[in-house]
Amino acid sequence: MSAPASSPPLHRLLSAAADAVQAVRDGHSLTDWLARCPADVRPGAQALSFTVLRRLGAVQAVRARLAPKAPPPRVDALLVTGLALLWPGETAYTEHTLVDQAVEAARRRSPKSAGFVNAVLRRFLREREALLDAQRDDPIATWNHPRWWQEQLQKDWPDVWTELLAANQQRPPMTLRVNPAQGSTASYQQRLTEAGISAHPAGELWTQALVLDEPKPVQALPGFSEGDASVQDASAQLAAPLLLGQMQPQDLSPGEAWPLLAHGARVLDACSAPGGKTAHLQELAGNHLDLLALDTDAKRLERVQQNLERLHLQGQVKAADARNTAVWWDGRPFDAILLDAPCSASGIVRRHPDVRWLRRATDIPALAKIQAELLEALWPLLKPGGRLLYATCSVFKAEGQDQIDAFLQRHGDARWRQFARGAGHLLPLADNASQDPPRGGAAVTDGFFYALLQKLPSA
Incomplete structure (x- = not known):
């Protein structure tokens, strides 16, 4: 030996x-x-x-x-x-x-x-x-953090800007997403325990999420290579249930129903790499979506394909800039669109501590412009009555609420659906009212922004 x-x-x-x-x-x-x-x-x-x-x-x-x-x-x-x-x-x-x-x-x-x-x-x-x-x-x-970053947080979040800066210094937890086709979250937690790995549920908002007490190599996770679990932060795990209709808006009118997306629904993941949210959509839909995953980076799209294959899921993968619809769209409208737009990554600094030193103040308006272009290009591709989920892993309002407020000013046929928890600006703070209080007082989730837009039927 x-x-x-x-x-x-x-x-x-x-x-x-x-x-x-x-x-x-x-x-x-x-x-x-x-x-x-x-x-x-x-x-x-x-x-x-x-x-x-x-x-x-x-x-x-x-x-x-x-x-x-x-x-x-x-x-x-x-x-x-x-x-x-x-x-x-x-x-x-x-x-x-x-x-x-x-x-x-x-x-x-x-x-x-x-x-x-x-x-x-x-x-x-x-x-x-x-x-x-x-x-x-x-x-x-x-x-x-650079001075401009501090000033931006102070402007956007004057009551908690120092807490946000301090949260970025924490080491992030490793969170798993259990594949429901392979067993329950509780049973996978038991498998982790038998493998000597301690974990706890992230909270009632996240039915598939387990947070490891200590990070582990994926090779140590039971059944990882067979698709039994994936690594994905709890905030990122909200995208699929929001888009599929598994989370109910709080602004439903009397008698109004909020249905699940039907089997065979045509769904676009416009900026899909590396594929965590792409796979989660198919996981929750029982692999029954007509799913198209786009990304501009053909190399990163290989990760999307690998994720789908490891989890035994289907989906068409195509390299294209979602803004250039004439190149990739076949003219058939979508029932639902996930736009996980390029952004500053200011909500995931714990996982990417280089981001704060790489970004410049001028990057934020430049990224906001790209986000607006993507929204404008994709909105016409959505069926009347369909839904578009806009997402960024950012805590800057220019990439979140300000972006959607401006979009609504331009589009009278868009309705921003409201949720009691799990949407809007999700700050990586332990006392964020939209999150469950996590164990030990440390932030469980990354910073994210979600806005679910419904396309109103023509009058």
């Missing part, structure tokens, strides 16, 4: 994490960078880089005090990585080990910088308390 492969040395993980941080500073997605990272260091590099990016505002301020003249980018990235991991409460390594391995990483990256990295990190340990106190008046260092 061959011996198990040993874990990579810490200096390799630190070096890889520093490269990841530098990639984000250069404007590249952390997800894309990690996909190209050597497999043996990828999990460690991801964990360490997530920690650094959550602390980047503070550690850059401290580094500027310790070394006012910035070192070369690769050295600086390693330095801020070391500083972030030496932050109080952040590291699982001893301070001596961390400094020693950071110096070793520097020696291999840029031999002449090893002494400099050693000196700066050791000075930080000696003066840590004073250095932390000195940067408390710097808003970027305090909240670890």
